[in-house]
Amino acid sequence: MAPADRRSPALLGPIATLIAIPSNPPPMDVDIGASTVTGTASAPPSKSYTHRAILAAGYAEGATVEDPLWSADTKATARAVEAFGGDVEETGAGDLVVTGFDGFPRVPADVIDCANSGTTMRLTTGTAALGGGLTVLTGDDSLRSRPQGPLLDAIEQLGGRAESTRGNGQAPLVVGGPVTGGTASIPGDVSSQFVTALLMAGAVSDDGIEIDLETELKSAPYVDITIELLAAFGVDASTIDDGAGAVDGFVVEGGQRYEPTGGTYAVPGDFSSMSYLLAAGAVAAPDGLTVEGARPSAQGDSAIVEILERMGADLAWDHEAGTIDVAQSSLSGIEVGVADTPDLLPTIAVLGAVADGTTKIVDAEHVRYKETDRVSAMAEALDRMGASVDEYEDELHVHGGESKLVGATLEGRADHRVIMSLAIAGLFADGTTTITGAEHVDVSFPGFFDVLAGLGADVET
Numbered sequence: 001m002a003p004a005d006r007r008s009p010a011l012l013g014p015i016a017t018l019i020a021i022p023s024n025p026p027p028m029d030v031d032i033g034a035s036t037v038t039g040t041a042s043a044p045p046s047k048s049y050t051h052r053a054i055l056a057a058g059y060a061e062g063a064t065v066e067d068p069l070w071s072a073d074t075k076a077t078a079r080a081v082e083a084f085g086g087d088v089e090e091t092g093a094g095d096l097v098v099t100g101f102d103g104f105p106r107v108p109a110d111v112i113d114c115a116n117s118g119t120t121m122r123l124t125t126g127t128a129a130l131g132g133g134l135t136v137l138t139g140d141d142s143l144r145s146r147p148q149g150p151l152l153d154a155i156e157q158l159g160g161r162a163e164s165t166r167g168n169g170q171a172p173l174v175v176g177g178p179v180t181g182g183t184a185s186i187p188g189d190v191s192s193q194f195v196t197a198l199l200m201a202g203a204v205s206d207d208g209i210e211i212d213l214e215t216e217l218k219s220a221p222y223v224d225i226t227i228e229l230l231a232a233f234g235v236d237a238s239t240i241d242d243g244a245g246a247v248d249g250f251v252v253e254g255g256q257r258y259e260p261t262g263g264t265y266a267v268p269g270d271f272s273s274m275s276y277l278l279a280a281g282a283v284a285a286p287d288g289l290t291v292e293g294a295r296p297s298a299q300g301d302s303a304i305v306e307i308l309e310r311m312g313a314d315l316a317w318d319h320e321a322g323t324i325d326v327a328q329s330s331l332s333g334i335e336v337g338v339a340d341t342p343d344l345l346p347t348i349a350v351l352g353a354v355a356d357g358t359t360k361i362v363d364a365e366h367v368r369y370k371e372t373d374r375v376s377a378m379a380e381a382l383d384r385m386g387a388s389v390d391e392y393e394d395e396l397h398v399h400g401g402e403s404k405l406v407g408a409t410l411e412g413r414a415d416h417r418v419i420m421s422l423a424i425a426g427l428f429a430d431g432t433t434t435i436t437g438a439e440h441v442d443v444s445f446p447g448f449f450d451v452l453a454g455l456g457a458d459v460e461t
Helices: 009-018 047-059 073-083 119-129 151-159 192-202 220-232 271-284 302-313 342-354 365-369 374-384 416-429 438-443 448-454
Strands: 032-033 037-041 062-066 085-090 096-099 134-138 161-164 175-177 182-186 209-213 237-241 247-252 264-266 288-290 314-318 323-327 336-338 358-362 388-391 396-399 409-413 432-435 459-460
Touching: 009 062, 032 416, 032 438, 047 062, 047 096, 047 119, 047 192, 047 220, 047 264, 047 271, 073 085, 073 119, 073 438, 119 134, 119 151, 119 416, 119 448, 151 161, 151 175, 151 182, 151 192, 182 192, 192 209, 192 220, 192 247, 220 237, 220 247, 220 302, 271 288, 271 302, 271 314, 271 323, 271 416, 271 448, 302 314, 302 342, 323 432, 342 358, 342 365, 342 374, 342 396, 342 416, 365 374, 374 388, 374 396, 374 409, 374 416, 416 432, 416 438, 416 448, 438 448, 448 459
Parallel strands: 037 288, 062 264, 182 209, 336 358, 409 432
Antiparallel strands: 032 432, 032 459, 062 096, 085 096, 134 175, 161 175, 209 247, 237 247, 288 323, 314 323, 358 396, 388 396
């Protein structure tokens, strides 16, 4: 008998019937009126670092994660760690005490619900490949539409079992092993999270994992974050270059242990979330705004500081104090590539609508495969607000000099970054801007609208 197709849903049998469709949070709309802001605000801790720190602590015997972002997305990663045999408890001080599975994840007793968190699904798909049985991972409607195929292919190259129940490379996923190590070839232009998943799992595999990149790596700073965090947990991982400075792949030796110095890891502030506060200052803070928590790190989205400076923002960054002062400024359009900073596209698009001249956002095709198609979402929303916008396959052009923003009712697209960026546009638009589905800001910035209101913005939920 010929072997069955490993991607065939028919192979899954009763497993597919276990998959529950997660419920959506209660809907919330928010009204933003034209207003100014001032004062001091703190950026939330980094979501990217928090995800990795919780999972790294899970791979360890245990660790304390200090100052984490405790949000809808990172709670999904904590639930996954518990499903693999760990335990995550929040302390009164807001830290997370993680009891890990010490490099040996058990087979979960139930389906892992990753909710809306693509990071959770991709990183823990690597964890699932270490197990001796099968793990089922699913999520909400948005997450079940996002591409996972390259990671599934990589796990199969390493000898594991990795399937999409619908045979389309999307969740629900069924993953098992045990993968003991080896070499996998993977495209670099879909998601850097695939690389992160393999590096984190490869450190506790028997033989380690080498990753060969088939295409240039997009969102490369996120892998830099991973390597930086792994080092803090005592794990060595490194790049493979082509001899001319370009990255050809990555390698992590097996048999390593996750052991952070002193048993703790402190999460830095989040520059992705900080971008909305900085943008608010640049467009609506005539008396200035101070943003705290801005200590330098490997985060690619710290590029928002340079982008604002290039656009002409009145901005000063005190690296040692971790503060950025920014004031309302006359901005000018520029060209910005987002190959390594896809999460900044919504923020840059709004800044472009306020700036004189044209802002060209390029290298943006991969931004279409986030929680929603963010290129299209921002083009449509800004157009409804009266901006002049041209959308291309991998570019978004915003003609600020031809735009006068007016309030409108806008769809949040169940995307936290779209919602927060449109809220900033509402500060500058004439009239009232209503954003639907605004509850999704809890994914990365719980309390975002409270922070805006505390700075003086006209906000009503």
